[in-house]
């Protein structure tokens with residue numbers, strides 16, 4: 609595994625499999641003392657410019673369960689708010705901490721943190737990528753479908769950070785992914801191109817289309833995310849209109865395989881990108897997905913922080 613985790617494409621299939629082996633062991637141990645000393649004496653910093661429930665709490669609780677500590681650094685409280693540079697902050701924090709989780713807007717900002725930090729930097733979501741989410745999602749897909757090869761994922765809605773990371777994950781693990789989105793809301797073109805090239809070697813297939821009903825045909829996994837991501841609030845009215853035909857509802861679910869599972873990274877907006885009956889229905893695995901953030905991130909923390 610590399611010393612930073614900024615995107616899913618930083619990892620090979622072998623690295624992901626090793627990570628998931630560790631995550632499965634940690635999940636089986638739950639909170640038993642066995643896992644408790646792995647990161648004893650280590651401190652993780654979390655610098656977040658955007659709100660978070662799952663990412664913050666699962667990293668903090670995970671660090672705690674591994675015997676380490678965490679310090680939450682809100683953008684409102686540290687000197688960056690008064691103009692201190694990323695580079696100075698990263699260098700100073702590297703003298704105190706053993707790892708950093710960063711949630712920020714532009715992806716190049718997390719890259720700047722990684723360039724300047726002497727400790728591992730983990731991307732806790734940028735406008736372009738959400739790797740920790742998708743690693744937990746890949747782990748969840750294997751739990752539910754027992755495999756990746758031959759699994760078809762349909763992602764319906766906005767081609768955002770989660771869609772981008774999911775496309776990278778599908779390409780690496782050999783899944784078929786069909787993204788249905790309106791014109792102008794496609795996933796990142798460079799990521800799609802990278803994934804298509806990679807797919808040739810792994811047996812994956814990557815499709816970006818318009819019709820959600822075509823995307824979900826034969827799908828084992830239906831995935832959606834919010835229509836308005838953090839930072840896009842001013843575009844909300846237009847997004848609600850343009851994306852209205854991409855709602856994950858009972859009609860769309862009925863067009864997928866009968867045993868399809870429904871995924872959403874959360875937070876969800878019932879009545880917008882997904883209806884309440886589908887999100888809260890028997891095919892939904894969103895809470896398992898959320899739980900797996902904890903186990904997979906404990907494995908990430910162990911691999912990146914333990915032997916430093």
Ligand code: CP
Pocket residue numbers: 659660661662663664733741873874875
């Ligand atoms: N899915 C996810 O990253 O949730 P939070 O924004 O609550 O961290």
Ligand code: NVA
Pocket residue numbers: 733768769770833834836837838873874875
């Ligand atoms: N696409 C969403 C994901 C939230 C976890 C956002 O960036 O706001």
